[in-house]
Amino acid sequence: MTPTTKPTVLVLPGEGIGPEVVGAARHVLEHVLDRAGLDATIREHAVGLPAYERTGQWLPDAVRDEIDQVAATPHGAVLFGATADEPIGELRSRYDLFANLRPARPLRALRDVSPLRPERLDGVDLLLVRELVSGVYYGRRRTGVDAGQRWAGQEMYYREDEIRRIVRCALEHAEARRRRLTLVHKANAIPDVFGLWLEVLAEEAPAFPDVEVRDMYADTMAMQMVLRPADFDVIVTSNLLGDVLSEITGAVCGSLGLLPSATLSPTGFALYEPVGGTAPDLAGTGHANPLGTIGSVELMLRHTFGAPRWADFLADGVERAVESCRTPDIAGPGSAPCTTKEMAAAVCD
Amino acid sequence: MTPTTKPTVLVLPGEGIGPEVVGAARHVLEHVLDRAGLDATIREHAVGLPAYERTGQWLPDAVRDEIDQVAATPHGAVLFGATADEPIGELRSRYDLFANLRPARPLRALRDVSPLRPERLDGVDLLLVRELVSGVYYGRRRTGVDAGQRWAGQEMYYREDEIRRIVRCALEHAEARRRRLTLVHKANAIPDVFGLWLEVLAEEAPAFPDVEVRDMYADTMAMQMVLRPADFDVIVTSNLLGDVLSEITGAVCGSLGLLPSATLSPTGFALYEPVGGTAPDLAGTGHANPLGTIGSVELMLRHTFGAPRWADFLADGVERAVESCRTPDIAGPGSAPCTTKEMAAAVCD
Ligand SMILES: CC(C)[C@H](C(=O)O)[C@@H](O)C(=O)O
Numbered sequence: 001m002t003p004t005t006k007p008t009v010l011v012l013p014g015e016g017i018g019p020e021v022v023g024a025a026r027h028v029l030e031h032v033l034d035r036a037g038l039d040a041t042i043r044e045h046a047v048g049l050p051a052y053e054r055t056g057q058w059l060p061d062a063v064r065d066e067i068d069q070v071a072a073t074p075h076g077a078v079l080f081g082a083t084a085d086e087p088i089g090e091l092r093s094r095y096d097l098f099a100n101l102r103p104a105r106p107l108r109a110l111r112d113v114s115p116l117r118p119e120r121l122d123g124v125d126l127l128l129v130r131e132l133v134s135g136v137y138y139g140r141r142r143t144g145v146d147a148g149q150r151w152a153g154q155e156m157y158y159r160e161d162e163i164r165r166i167v168r169c170a171l172e173h174a175e176a177r178r179r180r181l182t183l184v185h186k187a188n189a190i191p192d193v194f195g196l197w198l199e200v201l202a203e204e205a206p207a208f209p210d211v212e213v214r215d216m217y218a219d220t221m222a223m224q225m226v227l228r229p230a231d232f233d234v235i236v237t238s239n240l241l242g243d244v245l246s247e248i249t250g251a252v253c254g255s256l257g258l259l260p261s262a263t264l265s266p267t268g269f270a271l272y273e274p275v276g277g278t279a280p281d282l283a284g285t286g287h288a289n290p291l292g293t294i295g296s297v298e299l300m301l302r303h304t305f306g307a308p309r310w311a312d313f314l315a316d317g318v319e320r321a322v323e324s325c326r327t328p329d330i331a332g333p334g335s336a337p338c339t340t341k342e343m344a345a346a347v348c349d
Numbered sequence: 350m351t352p353t354t355k356p357t358v359l360v361l362p363g364e365g366i367g368p369e370v371v372g373a374a375r376h377v378l379e380h381v382l383d384r385a386g387l388d389a390t391i392r393e394h395a396v397g398l399p400a401y402e403r404t405g406q407w408l409p410d411a412v413r414d415e416i417d418q419v420a421a422t423p424h425g426a427v428l429f430g431a432t433a434d435e436p437i438g439e440l441r442s443r444y445d446l447f448a449n450l451r452p453a454r455p456l457r458a459l460r461d462v463s464p465l466r467p468e469r470l471d472g473v474d475l476l477l478v479r480e481l482v483s484g485v486y487y488g489r490r491r492t493g494v495d496a497g498q499r500w501a502g503q504e505m506y507y508r509e510d511e512i513r514r515i516v517r518c519a520l521e522h523a524e525a526r527r528r529r530l531t532l533v534h535k536a537n538a539i540p541d542v543f544g545l546w547l548e549v550l551a552e553e554a555p556a557f558p559d560v561e562v563r564d565m566y567a568d569t570m571a572m573q574m575v576l577r578p579a580d581f582d583v584i585v586t587s588n589l590l591g592d593v594l595s596e597i598t599g600a601v602c603g604s605l606g607l608l609p610s611a612t613l614s615p616t617g618f619a620l621y622e623p624v625g626g627t628a629p630d631l632a633g634t635g636h637a638n639p640l641g642t643i644g645s646v647e648l649m650l651r652h653t654f655g656a657p658r659w660a661d662f663l664a665d666g667v668e669r670a671v672e673s674c675r676t677p678d679i680a681g682p683g684s685a686p687c688t689t690k691e692m693a694a695a696v697c698d
């Protein structure tokens with residue numbers, strides 16, 4: 001359903017390749033909104049290194065205030081580029097952006113760039129649902145010295161309700177997709193924490209009788225994602241395990257630059273960002289791959305704009321564009337690579 | 350150098366496919382020792398499920414006493430099969446088996462079973478060095494209820510000396526190999542713990558001026574292991590991250606059943622086991638892949654017997670055997686799979 005109030009999109013390019021890929025993706029977003037006759041308020045602000053250099057703050061107060069306001073509206077969103085460090089962690093926890101959705105489906109035209117044999121890619125269509133505001137990343141930290149030896153600790157910690165909402169979110173997505181959910185854990189080594197994940201899954205699963213639910217150790221999953229990625233549909237896991245596993249899905253697709261993500265809060269406020277990061281070696285070359293960010297715009301059209309048809313329209317544009325135009329990371333030998341801007345233009349065409 | 354006292358090898362098959370693969374590997378070990386004119390005491394005991402069913406103990410007192418004795422001798426070793434749960438964790442921490450070495454080099458004849466395109470396998474020769482007796486696996490556990498919500502925590506914890514010995518072990522191996530070491534960490538999310546790893550690495554690296562040292566985030570490494578596995582030589586990391594990453598190397602080689610491991614204690618006492626685990630679905634079929642266990646025997650010949658030439662001799666036998674004889678996991682379409690026993694016999698031939 002189309003939102004009744006006009007969405008507001010705050011564009012936060014960040015640093016590294018962030019400004020380039022976000023510039024390209026914003027161009028694509030505006031093009032699609034125009035074609036679709038959809039209205040939105042779009043505003044852009046510096047965060048991360050460029051903000052720090054000007055204001056001494058990674059997330060300047062004025063920008064934070066504006067995000068606070070937008071987060072309180074019914075259809076607020078952030079299109080984020082990349083920062084090496086803050087403010088991404090702060091944004092995630094401040095706005096309770098707990099559900100990180102990382103879909104991975106290899107593009108048809110790009111089967112030849114995956115490191116996997118092409119036949120292994122048949123039917124690969126994964127959605128990794130990663131818990132993003134708890135776990136060891138946000139756990140209690142301690143340091144000290146004991147008998148002359150320094151030591152450091154940080155606690156992997158989960159509360160039942162934190163687990164419940166991410167498990168429910170994953171079950172809902174599984175129900176709307178291919179109805180298979182795999183919980184990834186390490187209960188044989190971290191029994192209380194992942195035991196609680198398994199208990200909560202057992203409590204929630206009966207409400208989704210059509211979803212086939214199983215669980216798997218993280219190490220086994222790491223291997224299966226390479227050996228048999230087509231066997232899975234929705235995967236739900238903790239913050240740290242999800243971080244590592246989602247990059248395997250990226251590798252399977254051929255380039256990290258291809259992977260989009262959407263991170264949802266309980267209120268519907270959402271942050272869209274490519275999985276790729278700042279890629280300092282590519283920054284300023286004009287050749288960074290914008291498809292992960294453009295894919296994040298596709299997710300924004302789906303979740304924030306409630307416009308699935310236009311999301312599909314954009315996905316289709318991407319499939320066609322890569323038939324002729326590819327940034328260096330996906331160009332493959334013997335074809336002339338295109339630039340970030342050319343890629344965006346090809347998608348719009 | 351050949352040991353002056355006769356090595357003692359305790360064979361602990363465990364459960365699942367453990368007895369089958371260990372039976373095959375013991376056969377190969379005895380064959381090589383015979384050919385080499387090397388002497389050893391070999392004794393076998395039930396642990397894990399079969400022991401529990403008979404004695405009510407996963408690690409019966411009598412077996413523990415015997416391992417205690419063997420661990421105190423200069424050339425003691427355990428050849429372990431697999432257990433789903435205990436006593437593997439208990440053995441690791443009781444005998445301070447801190448350095449888990451997981452080499453991964455795709456067999457020439459098996460390039461066609463890897464999920465990766467064959468050209469990606471050129472030059473792949475990895476050694477993952479995983480810390481095995483500390484980290485979150487052995488961290489402080491807490492559970493409770495807070496405002497009606499259950500919660501659970503387990504601390505990721507490292508002490509400087511625990512890090513130092515594993516980092517040194519990895520540097521030594523790197524020096525004896527291709528002289529590249531990558532420390533894998535997650536210091537951008539778990540700064541104190543992995544900050545300490547980075548500090549200790551910076552302190553130790555200067556003693557190994559020929560080794561090129563770098564560090565990488567665990568998520569990036571997960572991707573690079575699939576995209577560019579040939580870029581790495583020795584990888585050193587923590588217990589949990591090493592668990593997940595080593596299975597990616599297994600996938601890259603084509604089957605988890607192929608991967609061997611050696612786990613060393615500071616005294617030289619060592620435990621050899623395949624990475625594969627109990628594989629309950631394969632247990633009793635007679636078709637489990639024994640090569641990971643046979644590869645572990647190769648590592649035993651190197652480390653415990655000090656017989657590198659006979660280790661190479663065995664490695665060569667494995668390369669030749671897989672040209673004609675393959676268990677189902679590596680058989681590939683159109684070739685008749687062989688049994689665990691046939692595989693061992695082929696290696697001996
Ligand atoms: C059984 C389990 C606790 C173990 C681990 O995670 O260490 C296993 O996966 C391994 O890698 O040996």
Ligand SMILES: CC(C)[C@H](C(=O)O)[C@@H](O)C(=O)O
Pocket residue numbers: 084085088243537538568
């Ligand atoms: C920058 C870092 C803390 C972050 C994470 O691990 O969450 C990144 O790797 C990601 O996946 O978004």
